[in-house]
Amino acid sequence: MAKHEAESLENVAKKLKQDMDTDQKPGCVDVLFGVDCCGRCMLRFLGVRDFEIYELSSKEIKEILTSYRQAPTAATAAEEGETSIESRMDQDAKEEKEEKEEMEVICTACVGTVQFAEAFVQEIVERMQKEAYVTKTFNMNVTLPTSTLIRNHAMAIYWNQKLSSYPTAQVDIKEIFKLLISWPIERQTGLTLDFGSELRMQVAIKHEETKEDHVFLSKMKESGLIIKTKRENRKMIVVGDGRHHVVKALTLVKDHRFISCGHVPPTPVSSRPQLDSIEMMRESVFVGGRYLKYTRDVSQTPWSIGTTMLAELSVSGIVCETLKNAFRADEFKFVTAGREDANVRMLGNGRPFYVEMMNPRIPVLPSETIKQLEGEINTIMPDKVQIRHLAALRPEDTKVIKDGEETKTKSYSALCWTSKPVTQAMIDAVNEYTGKAFYVEQQTPIRVLQRRAQMIRKKEIHSLKAFPLEGHFMVVHLHTEAGTYIKEFVHGDLGRNQPSLASIIDCEADIMELDVLEVDLEFPPPECLP
Known part of the structure; x- marks a missing residue:
């Protein structure tokens, strides 16, 4: 969504008030205030999709939402002992509560991820500046603590306990977190968030305090969640607890079972989340x-x-x-x-x-x-x-x-030794194949048999020509199908290559030196060349 930089926070606040006025959510605000939920998560649960509103701080959002809390009913007052909680506190307890509120309690739903999203921006920006990718855009994916899945699920169950109906079109936590860190990154770097960008960034957030929130699901047979440890690269790692496994487990567990083993509403947390890793990758x-x-x-x-x-x-x-x-x-x-x-x-x-x-x-x-x-x-x-x-x-x-592996051809020049002195008859026997194609059957060479499967390959020799040198030497030019074993064709590989140069000249032969003269493949493509 485009970001309107010029719009003041006051106008954004007005938008929130208009949204609340036009789409009443009776009782929901009270429920959210009762479980130490941050202002941004309140908006998520209320289904507010005017994303610019989320740039307000959690405290500012809660101040606005306070005016939408319902007045206590007689029944509510009776439940609370006919008097408010604050009226029963002594002055010291009141001051302690005010000090705690001033510090802003960490959200029980997002464990602080969207509540304090901007806290991660500077480290991400510094990493981007250090890597110095030449680009005008970036794409971003985020990984949030698995505990946010458990806690959001617990919140939904809690709402269902408290209210007959509640907003179902809640906003995904990852969507909000991504925007909250992307907007200031755009402003500081001058880059644009573009989901089609070749520069992909993966930001992972961790929260040590709640990292085992999901473990109780593995003790419930119907969840299908199986968590194991195994050794990999000399380290013990945990497998089976990925986010997709947890999401699937939550769909299989009934609410009453979740309540009996989990925590509804979510339990308070005392520590903020941390930046776990930043990975940046561009297409090759x-x-x-x-x-x-x-x-x-x-x-x-x-x-x-x-x-x-x-x-x-x-x-x-x-x-x-x-x-x-x-x-x-x-x-x-x-x-x-x-x-x-x-x-x-x-x-x-x-x-x-x-x-x-x-x-x-x-x-x-x-x-x-x-x-x-x-x-x-x-x-x-x-x-x-x-x-x-x-x-x-x-x-x-x-x-x-x-x-081209199967279609290209190659030309070679081989300096060959023969067990008999080279004669014109031997040269003529070879040159019978000049300009004349024939096939050879090559078993997997003995020299590579330990790493390649035994099989017979049929390869085409397009042309063969020999030139005599002194004594036991000749030069042989070959034009062959790609993948032909030239050394084995010359010496026969203990009869595993038929026919071979050795069989054609009727004596032992071997290669002393080999040169590749041509690889018949048009590359690079002409249109790529300057």
């Missing part, structure tokens, strides 16, 4: 391009066994840290169109990749800045890794990488 952004790897000592991603690093450098490490810092992201995810081993070079036009920037503080960088980042990355280790065609991507553009 994506950049992508193609990388080239000119050396045989760089893995694609960090490669280790236990605590031992098997490759000191990685493509992702060289490329992504610079991008992460530029977008001020929390983390990154490096995704590529296939992968090559650490001792395999990636040449030609490079391998397509994209980087997902998670929770970036800066969502958009100008194309000129992205070009500068490409140049900066290419100066880190120019003789080992470089990138090309770096561009900002839309989320849907990244699907090309995944979709």
Whole structure:
């Protein structure tokens, strides 16, 4: 709802009086005053939906609502012993009561969450300023103490005991709390609350004093509430007591059972709620391009066994840290169109990749800045890794990488050793397949069998061409379907690959060096390039 900054509190107060005058709620105000309910919760229970009124303090609201309290009837007076409570107090007790009222008793319904909502604003604003997201809007979700569910339910039962009817269109406590902290945040930061904003903020409030208010429900079989503890990440945590579980339990428990085990009306509280956590998250952004790897000592991603690093450098490490810092992201995810081993070079036009920037503080960088980042990355280790065609991507553009896993083709150059000296007959046998497609059946390679399921994969070799070198060496160029195991195709993997280069030349063969020459996939999309 739009906030009318210019409207005075006096005019807001008039609105409340008009609402009370036009929509009488007989008896309700008396009930609320009798259970130490704050002014804002009174408005919630009375169904007041003119949200600007809630900016009045609890004390101001109660002062206005006092005029709507009903005069005591004869029966009421009799119940109270023919005299008012205050008339039976001595002067000291009166002064004590006045002092307590001046301090403002903590609300038994919201345990102070909406009553003192503004108290949380400054810490939230400071966190927002520290994170410094580049944005004009923010979205907010709030988590309030579970005890507010129990206490609101107890209030409804209490009203039903006291009155024959009461307002049923009560205002959700989270809705009021969210607005009460959002309005001053808007004024202090200049940002606008927008439920469609990409910047999402989760604010959680806790109240230690009432954190076990709901536990009695777990002792009532019909509630279905089962609370357990379990060990997770070396810590004991409680499960089964989430808000949705409690809400469901309350719908299953009859009022008379709730009264017998719970507290109706809610019991007083003596401590204020606290800010538990502030989590801020923005939708991921994506950049992508193609990388080239000119050396045989760089893995694609960090490669280790236990605590031992098997490759000191990685493509992702060289490329992504610079991008992460530029977008001020929390983390990154490096995704590529296939992968090559650490001792395999990636040449030609490079391998397509994209980087997902998670929770970036800066969502958009100008194309000129992205070009500068490409140049900066290419100066880190120019003789080992470089990138090309770096561009900002839309989320849907990244699907090309995944979709291309089964459709793309790759070209390779392999330096091969043969157990026999290379002859022209061997070269001719290989070159029978130049420009001629054929299929190979590859069982899961022995070298990866410990982490991949045993199966037979049928892959297409589109073309094969051999070039002789001296002695026992030849260079073989291959154009293959994506996912073909090149090393196993060359040496046959103890007969698990049929046919293989070894079977074609009728002798043992193995790869000495392997280069990827081309990954046939259009990426980044042309429309993303400057």
